[in-house]
Amino acid sequence: MAWLKYLRRSLAALLLSVLLVAIASWWTAPNWLPPLAAKMAATAGVEIRSIDVGRPDFQGWYVTEITLEAETRRLTARGIQISWRCCREIEKSLSANIERLTIGAVQDKSGVEPAPVALTALLNNIAQRIPFLKLTVQEVVGPFTRIPPVSLELTRQENVLQAKVTLLPAVSQVSRESLQFPLLQGQIQWDAPARLTVNLQQGVSGMNLAAELNSLGQWQLTGRYSLKLREMLLADAEMYRLAAPVPLDQFDQLNLSGTIQAELPDVLGFGRWRAVVRNTADLHLTKPISLSLNSEQLLELDGNQSVDSLHLPSLQVNGFVDGTTKVPYLPRSWLMELSDPLRCSLKSNYDQQAFQAGASWTPVDIYSCLRRVALRATSLDVDASVPSFSILAFLDLSSVWEQTGVGIDAEILGDGRNLPQKMLFNTAFSWLHAEHRIRSNQPLAFDWQGWHGDIAPALAGSFTEGSLHLENWQLNGLEGPAPLLAADLILTSELRGKVHDAPLEVIGSGTFSQEAVELKKGVLSFLDLGLNTEAKMDLSQSKGWISFAGAGAPTSGEWLGAWLPGDSEITIEPGELAITSFINLGWDSAFSVNGRSQFQLGDWRLQQGERFWKGINVQGDVNFGLDSLRLQKPLQVRIKEADIGIPLANIAANLEGKLGFGDKLRCDLQLQSASMELFDGMAQLTEPSPLNCVNEDIRMPITIQNFDLAKLVALESEKIDASGRISGTLPVRIAKGKVIVEDGQGAAQSPGHIKLRDKSYWQSIAGVNPQLGEVLQILENFEYDALSMVVNFDDREQLQLNTRLLGSNPAFKKGKKVDFNLNVESNIIELLRSATLPQEIERRIQRAYNR
Numbered sequence: 062m063a064w065l066k067y068l069r070r071s072l073a074a075l076l077l078s079v080l081l082v083a084i085a086s087w088w089t090a091p092n093w094l095p096p097l098a099a100k101m102a103a104t105a106g107v108e109i110r111s112i113d114v115g116r117p118d119f120q121g122w123y124v125t126e127i128t129l130e131a132e133t134r135r136l137t138a139r140g141i142q143i144s145w146r147c148c149r150e151i152e153k154s155l156s157a158n159i160e161r162l163t164i165g166a167v168q169d170k171s172g173v174e175p176a177p178v179a180l181t182a183l184l185n186n187i188a189q190r191i192p193f194l195k196l197t198v199q200e201v202v203g204p205f206t207r208i209p210p211v212s213l214e215l216t217r218q219e220n221v222l223q224a225k226v227t228l229l230p231a232v233s234q235v236s237r238e239s240l241q242f243p244l245l246q247g248q249i250q251w252d253a254p255a256r257l258t259v260n261l262q263q264g265v266s267g268m269n270l271a272a273e274l275n276s277l278g279q280w281q282l283t284g285r286y287s288l289k290l291r292e293m294l295l296a297d298a299e300m301y302r303l304a305a306p307v308p309l310d311q312f313d314q315l316n317l318s319g320t321i322q323a324e325l326p327d328v329l330g331f332g333r334w335r336a337v338v339r340n341t342a343d344l345h346l347t348k349p350i351s352l353s354l355n356s357e358q359l360l361e362l363d364g365n366q367s368v369d370s371l372h373l374p375s376l377q378v379n380g381f382v383d384g385t386t387k388v389p390y391l392p393r394s395w396l397m398e399l400s401d402p403l404r405c406s407l408k409s410n411y412d413q414q415a416f417q418a419g420a421s422w423t424p425v426d427i428y429s430c431l432r433r434v435a436l437r438a439t440s441l442d443v444d445a446s447v448p449s450f451s452i453l454a455f456l457d458l459s460s461v462w463e464q465t466g467v468g469i470d471a472e473i474l475g476d477g478r479n480l481p482q483k484m485l486f487n488t489a490f491s492w493l494h495a496e497h498r499i500r501s502n503q504p505l506a507f508d509w510q511g512w513h514g515d516i517a518p519a520l521a522g523s524f525t526e527g528s529l530h531l532e533n534w535q536l537n538g539l540e541g542p543a544p545l546l547a548a549d550l551i552l553t554s555e556l557r558g559k560v561h562d563a564p565l566e567v568i569g570s571g572t573f574s575q576e577a578v579e580l581k582k583g584v585l586s587f588l589d590l591g592l593n594t595e596a597k598m599d600l601s602q603s604k605g606w607i608s609f610a611g612a613g614a615p616t617s618g619e620w621l622g623a624w625l626p627g628d629s630e631i632t633i634e635p636g637e638l639a640i641t642s643f644i645n646l647g648w649d650s651a652f653s654v655n656g657r658s659q660f661q662l663g664d665w666r667l668q669q670g671e672r673f674w675k676g677i678n679v680q681g682d683v684n685f686g687l688d689s690l691r692l693q694k695p696l697q698v699r700i701k702e703a704d705i706g707i708p709l710a711n712i713a714a715n716l717e718g719k720l721g722f723g724d725k726l727r728c729d730l731q732l733q734s735a736s737m738e739l740f741d742g743m744a745q746l747t748e749p750s751p752l753n754c755v756n757e758d759i760r761m762p763i764t765i766q767n768f769d770l771a772k773l774v775a776l777e778s779e780k781i782d783a784s785g786r787i788s789g790t791l792p793v794r795i796a797k798g799k800v801i802v803e804d805g806q807g808a809a810q811s812p813g814h815i816k817l818r819d820k821s822y823w824q825s826i827a828g829v830n831p832q833l834g835e836v837l838q839i840l841e842n843f844e845y846d847a848l849s850m851v852v853n854f855d856d857r858e859q860l861q862l863n864t865r866l867l868g869s870n871p872a873f874k875k876g877k878k879v880d881f882n883l884n885v886e887s888n889i890i891e892l893l894r895s896a897t898l899p900q901e902i903e904r905r906i907q908r909a910y911n912r
């Protein structure tokens with residue numbers, strides 16, 4: 062390998078040249094030294110490009126500068142101090158100190174591939190060629206831009222060769238005193254010919270390795286290591302002025318320890334090799350939650366002359382969330398595993414020409430095989446109140462110092478009440494270490510299913526399914542105490558109804574942090590109506606608010622129609638709607654909702670079978686909570702036209718009070734006023750009437766004014782003609798859901814008539830009964846002078862109508878006056894239609910006539 066050959070020849074040539082310089086200086090022949098040194102260096106394949114010899118002092122000779130070239134390397138040594146111990150053989154007393162050794166690259170002129178060098182041969186060659194007991198290089202600077210300066214101390218004693226290497230801080234970047242942790246120090250000792258020990262130390266972190274050469278030419282290597290990664294990364298990040306690959310201030314500890322077993326060929330870089338690393342990692346995260354992790358990994362490295370490989374067959378991480386940390390619905394115990402074994406090739410990205418030009422060189426591109434690492438995390442808690450998690454994370458660690466790519470697919474199973482039965486979470490993002498932020502690579506999608514919910518009985522079953530998507534999201538401020546997530550969001554769900562569901566969608570921009578969630582400039586779409594909305598949730602106080610306002614014309618009313626009372630389906634044709642609403646939320650000890658809404662409906666229509674209500678206008682202002690609703694101002698209802706079997710017009714009502722809908726529906730309402738036009742007259746509530754939802758003893762005194770008798774009769778039959786106007790009172794009472802009228806009074810305001818049309822139709826009803834025929838003959842043209850009635854309607858839904866008629870038929874018995882009472886349990890028209898009751902009618906009329 063190039064660097065081994067370079068190291069062997071360059072060190073030997075350098076030291077030999079330094080020795081020659083020292084001897085020549087002692088002879089006080091500086092003019093002879095450069096030619097002599099050049100000639101002797103040439104025998105070692107080294108060319109001396111320049112030499113500057115100083116004068117000796119009382120400590121020894123001082124060589125100002127010497128530059129050597131060997132193959133593709135140039136070495137320049139400055140400040141060389143050569144000293145010896147008096148009265149001993151020079152090879153047993155000579156030592157040298159070099160202030161600064163610079164390694165550069167020159168163009169390779171030979172074009173010959175370097176031959177492999179065995180480690181034992183290299184060490185033996187160095188030991189034999191070094192004429193010093195001790196060689197110290199205070200600072201070695203190489204072409205590797207990512208490696209700091211190195212100091213080197215080389216000591217030779219009999220068959221033992223020791224090297225001490227220390228990484229130095231780059232003085233131009235940071236002073237050694239400013240580092241909070243010592244730099245890396247390494248010691249290598251070779252006991253010729255077959256034993257090698259390596260010790261690396263950085264503060265409390267370290268690695269100890271021992272290797273022995275077997276008869277097959279393989280180094281059997283064993284060792285242990287213990288690394289304090291948090292402190293090491295902090296020191297490296299400060300030295301290179303790089304952002305740490307993780308926010309290290311959020312960790313109390315980040316440690317690795319384990320064992321190493323390896324088989325390495327004596328000829329480095331050639332032949333098969335294998336290494337097995339058993340590692341244990343301990344991690345304690347303090348922010349944003351207190352989390353401890355303990356993991357075990359088995360790492361296998363294997364290689365041959367062409368492609369080396371890395372194999373991570375297993376990874377297990379046991380995690381525990383500190384119980385003192387308040388994280389709702391987060392399991393405390395976790396297991397993380399490697400979803401797929403990690404196997405990749407380790408390829409060198411060595412570029413000969415780029416290296417000769419002084420470019421940075423990474424000996425092995427180890428991150429290239431870390432572009433997709435699949436990890437699965439599973440929660441271990443069995444508490445039914447805590448959901449279970451199954452998370453599959455895909456990591457791209459190929460550029461860990463600049464950014465880390467992460468993809469997450471998670472499945473969360475809840476209890477269906479406080480949390481949905483199933484939640485799916487998916488996203489991908491890049492962790493930009495230098496900028497202390499996370500940037501999305503794809504939208505964050507959160508979908509849920511099977512949420513029954515105990516929010517409120519009125520909303521039970523609502524929001525069963527839904528999704529939350531965050532577009533263009535990014536997490537900023539990772540170096541601070543409260544990271545902030547900003548995103549464009551799309552929330553979709555459905556509000557469940559009795560028959561139909563109403564889609565609900567929120568689109569807007571929002572921010573999310575540990576303290577609060579805020580939605581700005583959002584649009585809430587519900588019932589095809591777009592409302593401007595804002596929201597803010599204070600997570601630290603477990604409370605928040607939502608507001609929305611807007612106006613428009615919803616295009617569908619199916620969802621609302623299903624909530625209206627009645628067995629038959631009611632169709633709603635929406636008109637205009639304007640609404641402004643503010644809702645307060647709380648979820649500390651229990652979920653709570655309260656707020657206020659102002660709304661106005663214009664020109665709505667309801668249809669139920671043949672019945673309809675047109676031109677509905679409603680104006681309301683309500684305060685509400687989870688279990689109550691209060692009318693802040695009287696609810697005003699205006700209906701232009703209706704038909705419920707009886708044509709109605711200009712219906713108006715004002716309602717005050719409140720509703721309770723906890724365990725059961727409770728009403729404390731009062732109908733302040735009500736009126737409507739019907740039968741060309743008016744029905745009106747005479748005084749406020751309290752209402753309750755269970756219809757227990759509700760009294761509604763109603764007056765009727767100028768009802769057209771002709772239209773009353775026409776409801777039942779077009780074969781009866783009548784005239785006159787009816788007015789009176791109807792004391793309506795509702796008891797246990799039953800409508801009751803007690804002693805309702807009504808009377809004609811002036812004389813009128815009752816006439817039967819289609820004489821043949823009525824004769825067919827009378828048949829051969831002469832008495833009934835006579836009754837019908839009277840009613841063919843009955844002129845009444847007075848008409849009065851008493852109305853009772855009991856809880857059996859039977860109408861008891863007591864009608865008094867006073868008048869005559871001019872064509873019957875010379876217009877003799879008839880005064881009679883007619884008491885029936887249905888209206889008079891139904892009695893006339895019934896063929897089973899002719900005798901009853903005849904008897905009652907006959908009694909009145911005979912008087």
